[in-house]
Amino acid sequence: MDANGRQTDSTVMVVDDVPTSRYAMGAVLRRAGHSVVPVASAGEALVELDVLLRAGSLPDVALVDVGLPDMSGFELCRRLKSQPPTAALPVVHFSAAALAPGDRCQGLDAGGDAYLSVPAEPEEIQAVVRAAVRGARLRTGAEALARRLTLLSETIVAVQAARCPTELAHAAAQGTARLTGDFAAVFVLGEDGELYPGLSRRRARTSLPGPGAHEAVARLIRGTTAGHAGVRSIVVPAPLWPAGFLRPGVSEDARVVLAQTQEGKPAVCLATPAHARAQETGALVARLAQATALAAEPLLMYQVERHVALTLQHSFLPQKPADLPGMEVAVRYVPASRQTEIGGDFYATLRTSRGVLTGVGDVVGHSLDAATVMVEIRHALRAYCVEDPDPAVLVTRLDRMLQHYHPEATATVCLALVDPDSGHVSIANAGHIPPLIVHDDGTARYPGAAGPLLGLGLERPPATEEFLTPRHRLLMVTDGLIETRGTDLSVSMEQLRMAAADGPSGVGALCDALLDCFGRDREDDIALLALRLG
Template identity: 75%
Template structure:
């Protein structure tokens, strides 16, 4: 058969005449022949070919070799991973018992020939051995690639951001195709999220203009079209050096779409695709589909996060309101992790008896948490019109949360500050207590505690303290200091020490704490600092 012709056959025989005769038969059938006279020469020849990466397709091994038996040579070849897949056919001109033939099969040989044999029989046995080996190798390679695909899909599904998803998919595509790869997800808002395989990143750095050019190409694919699309982009239309520095090459794009029609593209160089097995293209298509499926909730969450952040920023202005007799600074920093949406908030309200301040956090990370945050903030302001006492407000907020959101809890610390006297009344519902920072370089927490909002538990009386003109009152959410694996009491002490050493002023205090603790946080951060204004 044509696909078995043209193969390379290693003939191992110590008899020169026999090597010549066997070689002549094989060459007439179109095979390339590599003759050697001993097992040692065979091992040396195979070692040399391993270095070049090209083994023979089959080995015909005489059973009675001078340095070791053909059975032992076969056993050694099958025991070594680099040569284990090489099919071995034993042959002998001597009469052997059936048990000896069984020895060849037990050693790992594919067949046994008794010579002299008809040329057609020799050729048929070689073809069968090569065909069987190719089928086994192809099946094993497919299993390996399916395993790679499965592992990649697990990594893609575990991604928490679109960037992580694209990076995991690109690395998997590179392993499947054995070439550099890049993956792009084009959001409905026009934003491009991309990831590249490590091999590509080592050879050439991602270029923003090149990625923009790719995004324009992707947009030309009809959005919402069913199934995946395998497209070849000619080199003149593809950014030069995208996969390899200074190389202009065609690119193969495999595209799939999310349910909402957002395109997901797996890009590899066409030169690499041509050298991969035919079934690899199908596996890359499955990877593109799985990536599109996993991208759908992340894209929706991206929209949800944008809505939540817009909501939070609209109700949490960057500048604190002005109050007579007080200097105030506020800060709000969203979580650095893109998939987190928190319910942190601050509030400052003028009442007839003083300025009411509050900092709180709704449990959970979702648009619902941000929405409930707005409800609590509005309720706090509304209730304060009737009675601004922190203890009364905490009880009313608790009942409101139980009634409208029985499955949610929240923490809040409420302080009523009288600018004229410095008197402060604090009610705490499961939150970090306020920190009073002294001008002398000391700081202490107000001893105020109480159960979370939403539990309906009895609440202690508010705590009273006095704020001196040189003191600063600091209120924060736990996103500033809470670190996984670190006891909260340790983090609170770090916060107290850092605040005590901060420069004077409310703005400097907030900025110093954000510089010390606010980088790469997994939760939102809200801060409010105030002090009495002299004069």
Template identity: 70%
Template sequence: MDDNGNLTGTTVLVVDDVAASRYAMGTVLRRAGHEVVPVASGGEALVELDVRLRKGTMPDVALVDVHLPDMSGFELCRRLRERPHMSGLPVVHFSALAAPPADRCQGLLAGAEAYLTVPAEPEEIEAAVRAAVRAARLRADDQALVKRLRLLSETIVTIQAARSLQELADAAADGTARLLGCPAAVFVLDRDDELYRGLYRARTRLSLPDEGAHRAVAALLRRLTRGQAGVQITTVPSPLWPAGFFRPGVQHDARLALVLTQEGRAPVCLATPTRGLRRVSPEGEALLAQLAQATALAAEPLLMYQAERHVALTLQHSFLPEPHRLPELPGVDLAVRYVPASRETEIGGDFYAALRLDEGVLTAVGDVVGHSLDAATVMVEIRHALRAYCVDESDPAILAERLDRMLQRFHPDVTATVCLVLIDPATGRTRIANAGHIPPLLLRDSGEAEYVKAAGPLIGVGLPHPAPTELYLEPADRLLMVTDGLIETRGVDLSASMEQLRAAAVGALPGLDALCDTLLASFGSDHEDDIAMLALQLGN
């Protein structure tokens, strides 16, 4: 397009079986500054377009004679419209014969832009070409915008469904790359200065930038967003932007869309390269700004949940004693494990407890239903209540009923599972009350293993609890208590998972620590829930 807004340098496909007519039409168009591709039939036109499509050099417009030897110009137009990669090519029909209105209408209905009667003045031909190309480019721009808006919408939906900051960064990076058609990286810097980095899906994971590059990006984001309001789009030259985020080992200038989350403390950055690549258009930058804002909004609840998770884990670690801090329990050996969920958005209420009583040793493993800071808080209350109730009561069934009443009174919308085991180390007599929990697994010295037949309702529902199940432990027997986070898998029946756990426990090496470590290695990877585990046997 020249300074006056006129289209120049366009390529025109002229389809006419009359050589003199092709020459005359081509001369007019070349004088106007266009490149001309002449062909003599509809079939030749389709072959030429196929070749140019493969080379990426499609013409900008086609001038097509209505009367061709192998097919009409109308039929050629219809065939072009049926081919997805050619359907956008504008067509102008022409004819040296007087055309009735029906013929003109037929051309327009076939998808043509205009109809010329030749011979025509050069200005008229040039005007028809300009109008057809402009209309086609406007349509293409509109279609591209619709496609980008669809991609933007799809990306925002994916971002909003992210369950962690890492999932969010990955989804935003892939969406940015699809939206702008270039490599992309996304960064979210949380309040503890931990940097979450997402790369577009096609980026190889080999030769990723080192920790120094990530620290440099984090410092840059803090500096650029200090005191910022709204979305800021800026370019960072390659000496200041570490190499390798867009392509392995390659240095690029970076175009950044920066925004702070609503609370104003966590920078979000969408980054694309500029050096050696097609520059993002103003429309593309506007969409990039919208995507950056949507990413920041989606990051806000995840950041809040992350802070809540930190509080919950602090509670859990504070109130669940490490193995070396377990109380002295004469006559009973213990091994315990606690592993928080691998997913950042899962906060459980799993717990274990081991208490020394006058009547022996009381152990408990339980799980507050739900995943939230509230669940972790209720877990702490249950452990405290259990300790208080044990001052004047040791019967596991009575303790389960008291915990049930406590939840009904103070947390009527909360339920929990708990398994309580009271052991007399002198005799091995063991009484078990199970409130909706996975029953303990008893591993005999003979190599046999079976779940104890102990069952009862959850605590918090107000149903009566049966009398404890009673058995006797031999000195070499082991009793295993776990929460369902160890074995529960979506789509797999819990009974099948319990059988897998039993088989794995049978194959474990002797000893309590070996048993726990074997089961964690077998079932504890990439789990969606917390895991609490307690194994015991009579001591010397």
């Protein structure tokens, strides 16, 4: 503090080739409480600044004599302002010689912040230095705030792009760590009590706390948010905050920001070490917590819908088909990865009066509605095939059913009626990938079975007739197995044909081999059905 109570914790570099003048200027500044770094030339100033940069402590302002022996003070200022590490350093020119207004303008044009004529009263020197330091700190503060706001907006974009609660928690944790410059942990607590944790990347992934610590955090969130919607910031003492979430094996106080849009909705907890820069970043972390809570609601609601749709599909798609005399059948169903929506894929194996009706299909769309329509199509197929199992008749009736009850829905389906005794196969295709006939000699081909989607009411071609022997396998799949964004479906179908031709002879082994080849981390459901005459 100076005599008037002003803060003077700044460092001033004085660049002057005249020792007495340099000493006098330094004395005035030291009396005001400044630290002084005296240098005698521009070259010496550049060397000293390089040393200070390496130590991470630039001066707060540089007082530069205009008439230096090795280069002018204007040129030194221009060099400092052209280098990013020193560009923000305030420069005040001074001169004991009278200068024309044009010369003073030259100093300002070179990037100088002020001009001082010496000799000057100590109060004037001190006021000019204070003004330069104050302006620099305001600029630095504004730039830091702008950087943090940019980080906040980038994090909110990442949070809103999250595809599941765990991904959301990790995105928020990484953003919190960037905002605070410290370790961060984020927890999303669903309405059903399930806790989704996320850690910043700086946090080691080893030695994470166990289930008891997670339950302790869940209790803390529930107790703190009960009856309190909105955003709250509190410090949780180390005994109440489980050790290891912020730093491996370390027990420490945690500053937690909790957000809940309204009571009973998902709650979000953003945690950092209590010593983190709360005064500088507290408001921004609170905004991030609020944005994370808003993003958590639809994600968790989707999790519930996805679980219902998946349960519905599993309940109507038996993992093991019924025993079919004279035929070996294998079926597989793989839901889409957890980050994507459940679709309406299905398969069916039904005994009829004229053989075994097999089929695979896919309701267009990904939602609980698609899964519900799938169930209706499967039930309708079971009912219709009792009266007439002809595949061409069945796809026509399914088409009319969709138009009547679900005019907004469309679906693809491929049906094959197989006579185990004769090997005769009748195939009707409605916009689906045709079945693949795989021979034990290492060849495979697609029959020419095609037709429009269900739900469009378009005229349909007659069924395609084929014959199977015990050396053949009939493979039926949904497009989730092979369809890849950016790749033409015909290319993917050819890849499937070649892989199936080289596949194992057993129907179950063939399905598993194709799933291993094509079915990892797919964005759509997968249904497969393979059969061989016994």
